[in-house]
Amino acid sequence: KAGVTQTPRYLIKTRGQQVTLSCSPISGHRSVSWYQQTPGQGLQFLFEYFSETQRNKGNFPGRFSGRQFSNSRSEMNVSTLELGDSALYLCASSPDAGTGYNEQFFGPGTRLTVL
Amino acid sequence: AQKVTQAQTEISVVEKEDVTLDCVYETRDTTYYLFWYKQPPSGELVFLIRRNSFDEQNEISGRYSWNFQKSTSSFNFTITASQVVDSAVYFCALIFGNEKLTFGTGTRLTIIP
Numbered sequence: 001k002a003g004v005t006q007t008p009r010y011l012i013k014t015r016g017q018q019v020t021l022s023c024s025p026i027s028g029h030r031s032v033s034w035y036q037q038t039p040g041q042g043l044q045f046l047f048e049y050f051s052e053t054q055r056n057k058g059n060f061p062g063r064f065s066g067r068q069f070s071n072s073r074s075e076m077n078v079s080t081l082e083l084g085d086s087a088l089y090l091c092a093s094s095p096d097a098g099t100g101y102n103e104q105f106f107g108p109g110t111r112l113t114v115l
Numbered sequence: 116a117q118k119v120t121q122a123q124t125e126i127s128v129v130e131k132e133d134v135t136l137d138c139v140y141e142t143r144d145t146t147y148y149l150f151w152y153k154q155p156p157s158g159e160l161v162f163l164i165r166r167n168s169f170d171e172q173n174e175i176s177g178r179y180s181w182n183f184q185k186s187t188s189s190f191n192f193t194i195t196a197s198q199v200v201d202s203a204v205y206f207c208a209l210i211f212g213n214e215k216l217t218f219g220t221g222t223r224l225t226i227i228p
Binding site: 033042043044045048056058088090092103104105106107108109111 | 152157158159160161162165206215216217218219220221
């Protein structure tokens with residue numbers, strides 16, 4: 001079974017631009033969660049999607065948004081990029097809703113650099 | 116609010132030594148789940164273990180073992196006879212209710228050959 005895939009793996013943008021990251025979960029998994037990892041703030045939860053609905057959201061500004069498609073693939077978008085958005089963005093999938101009650105499988109991440 | 120503390124930022128041990136990574140958590144809920152994840156240099160988080168709050172039995176999986184003690188709100192992870200491949204950042208995490216997964220700040224483990 002293929003694992004979680006994320007595209008692109010690396011991305012360089014400039015301040016003010018917007019970016020879209022993509023995540024394809026493991027086949028059959030319906031829940032997708034996104035996390036931001038930075039040296040200063042560590043791993044922080046962004047949001048979780050289940051069956052195309054956002055179930056849970058972390059403490060991030062509205063510039064961070066996401067969506068999930070009927071095939072469970074998910075995208076996250078960051079608008080008006082700031083230098084502080086430079087991070088590793090990790091996507092995780094699990095069979096059902098609830099980020100804790102099921103094992104989450106993580107993708108390799110997208111490394112975003114904002115110049 | 117829930118919180119996970121991994122006081123050890125970095126640990127270095129010589130190969131074949133045993134090493135214990137500490138994790139202390141805070142939560143007011145009686146039902147919760149604890150996790151350990153490994154993040155190798157490739158960046159991908161690898162699931163190691165999930166333990167619910169009602170199961171205080173220690174667990175052993177090969178060279179890995181976990182000690183869960185509710186009395187001290189700790190969920191420590193021990194690697195026996197460490198190997199170079201164990202070098203990674205290890206994260207402890209907590210969730211309860213319908214809340215988001217909360218990670219500790221991680222412990223960078225370096226195994227010296």
